[in-house]
Amino acid sequence: MHSHVTHADLSAFAVNKVNVPSETAKSRRTQVAHLRTRLESYIADHPDYDLVKMRGSGSVAKHTAIKTSSDTDIAAYVRAGAVGGVDVDETKLLEWLRDRCVEVYGATKDASDFEISHHAVGITMRVSGLKIDVAPVLYEGEPEDRGYLVTPTGDRVLTSVTLHKDFLNRRRAQAGPQYKEFIRLVKAFVHRAKTEAAAAGPELRFKSFLVELIVAHLWDNGWLSKPFAIDDYPRAFEQFLAHIVMTELKEPILFTDYYEANNIDTCTDAVQVWDPVNPSNNVTRGYSDNDRQRLVTRCSEALDKVNTASAAANKTAAVAAWKTLFGPTFPGA
Structure with missing residues (x-):
């Protein structure tokens, strides 16, 4: 057989044809790690900030991405009470998250580098061309990084990218x-x-x-x-x-x-x-x-x-x- x-x-x-080449994968993860570090450092310096923490998610974080995939994601845990609770309007939530990302980066990136896409905020890295999607997870303090993801149908689904x-x-x-x-x-x-x-x-x-x-x-x-x-x-x-x-x-x-x-x-x-x-x-x-x-x-x-x-x-x-x-x-x- x-x-x-x-x-x-x-x-x-x-x-040869499916796996993301190791250097490309390393480069992607380095850029995602840099973005996470920058956001997390800002959060650490502002204890009352409404962004709580960042976690890598998707196929790149899991090391299951393939060459044809552009799945490079970060989950942004948002203090639910600060944005109107778990049932907040998604459009307003994404606008809020985009504004927070712009706020963190200040004048180091153009406003056009931050774009609201399908259920996420896309951040374009101009040097590499890599686009990282930052998806909001509504967080109410539950352990093990459990929070509510907004699905394509608009539902709020309890999840944990870490688990x-x-x-x-x-x-x-x-x-x-x-x-x-x-x-x-x-x-x-x-x-x-x-x-x-x-x-x-x-x-x-x-x-x-x-x-x-x-x-x-x-x-x-x-x-x-x-x-x-x-x-x-x-x-x-x-x-x-x-x-x-x-x-x-x-x-x-x-x-x-x-x-x-x-x-x-x-x-x-x-x-x-x-x-x-x-x-x-x-x-x-x-x-x-x-x-x-x-x-x-x-x-x-x-x-x-x-x-x-x-x-x-x-x-x-x-x-x-x-x-x-x-x-x-x-x-x-």
């Missing part, structure tokens, strides 16, 4: 560095699948956080009584895709790192994958049954190609099958 395209082949593809990173890093510590690399490979497949879907019709719903949670579920539970094959990427892809195809995403996924299973809110959502930090937050709440079916169908097509590759008579045929998942740059040597 999988003798023509091996774990080493997929790992090499990840290094989300801890959730991921616990499993990476058990599995080794291939755990995050496999997540990046799946994200590369999803990016291509979304691009193809967008060219043909409606959006394919498959958020990055969902990828991370399905991988975590398989690492915790295995698949069909077998451990999750994180040290064999072709087999791990087969397990990942087979899980989606065979369950049709109709089986709830939940975790008990930070709460008991019986704390989960019951619901009738088409897909139920629960936030490991918040038992009231189904991260796939907005997915319709049609979204679920389209995602399952796309993964079924990919699974067929993975199985074709494993049974291929030669490497040329196997590589051709994997190209349908990753595109013409595979194997990317």
Whole structure:
């Protein structure tokens, strides 16, 4: 099985075409750290300031970003009482946050470098061109960096970027560095699948956080009584895709790192994958049954190609099958 395209082949593809180059990743993290340090220093010098603390978030902070991603985020914890409480109008909240960022930087940056984008304040670093999104988290003093994130639908959802990173890093510590690399490979497949879907019709719903949670579920539970094959990427892809195809995403996924299973809110959502930090937050709440079916169908097509590759008579045929998942740059040597 999988003798023509091996774990080493997929790992090499990840290094050459998927992973963010180490120097680029280091540069991004350095710039984000500089921004955080500047904001945090200002906060420390102003004890009554309404910005409380800054935390790195998103794929760059988790080290699961891929080359095609521009996901460079900071969570800005805002004293909720200072801006009108948790239910503050989002437009006014973002304007307030933009003004605070301008205030911190003073005259060292142009006002045009601060722009309100979708649910965040974008700060452009002129030298590198990097854009960092600062997203407000409404904070009421809860421990473990728990606060309320404003979602794209306008809901206030209790979250913790620190616990989300801890959730991921616990499993990476058990599995080794291939755990995050496999997540990046799946994200590369999803990016291509979304691009193809967008060219043909409606959006394919498959958020990055969902990828991370399905991988975590398989690492915790295995698949069909077998451990999750994180040290064999072709087999791990087969397990990942087979899980989606065979369950049709109709089986709830939940975790008990930070709460008991019986704390989960019951619901009738088409897909139920629960936030490991918040038992009231189904991260796939907005997915319709049609979204679920389209995602399952796309993964079924990919699974067929993975199985074709494993049974291929030669490497040329196997590589051709994997190209349908990753595109013409595979194997990317």
